[in-house]
Amino acid sequence: MIKAQSVRKVFGSVTVLDSVDLTVAPGEVVSILGSSGSGKSTLIRCINGLERLDGGSITVDDFDVSKPKELAEARKRSGTVFQMFNLYPHMTALQNVTLAPVEVLKRPKAEAEAEGRALLASVGLGDRADAFPSQLSGGQRQRVGICRALAMKPRYLLLDEVTSALDPEMTADVLDILAKLAKEGTTMVFVTHEIEFARTISSRVVFLEKGRLVVDLPTEQFFAADGGLANPRIAQFLSKMRKD
Ligand SMILES: Nc1ncnc2c1ncn2[C@@H]1O[C@H](COP(=O)(O)OP(=O)(O)O)[C@@H](O)[C@H]1O
């Protein structure tokens, strides 16, 4: 379980996250929606222990990300994929995928490589394992990024706008993979602007507005006229997203 309680994050004089409560149970797919600047990425970064909290707490399977001794355990449980793929340019796709399992989890190299190849094959990159990032398209790189996170066998997958830098065709390829992962029961926290996709794969949708988590509803209710849509800010946000 990922549990954020009364989370507060301040940058300078700006409160970026304010009293945020969010619980994600194993098996859930939770989409985080909200305008640009509402704090979505900061929340993901806080869950992953990349930002220090200014208040409240976040635990991942009861490991407190604010406690240095517990952070490593918390991080083992959550894998993060960011908008920018951040692959190591001097390593092949396979090397990018196997680096952490070998270095961090101390997995035998041959075993990690066999698993890495299987992962890459599962996202349609079986024949690109030995390519360098510069030889891959953006969509292929993002699929490698997803494999790199999955190689650590995280219980929770955190995805921050993983398709926003991709063209529509590549976006579709990546969303197909995420849909497959959701179907297999992967727990996901998913920041996205792909509203229709979020609606299809999420069990719950939360909406952040200016650092406050204002709505947290089962997907169907979020998109219902008397549910999330009754909030004028959400209605406005959704209609704008659909026009873009
Ligand atoms: N490292 C940082 N230093 C200062 N301000 C930041 C930093 N990271 C994010 N912010 C600010 O925090 C707010 C929320 O940002 P972010 O979490 O990236 O929003 P979102 O992902 O929803 O677009 C924005 O106003 C942004 O400018």
Ligand SMILES: [Mg+2]
């Ligand atoms: Mg963001």
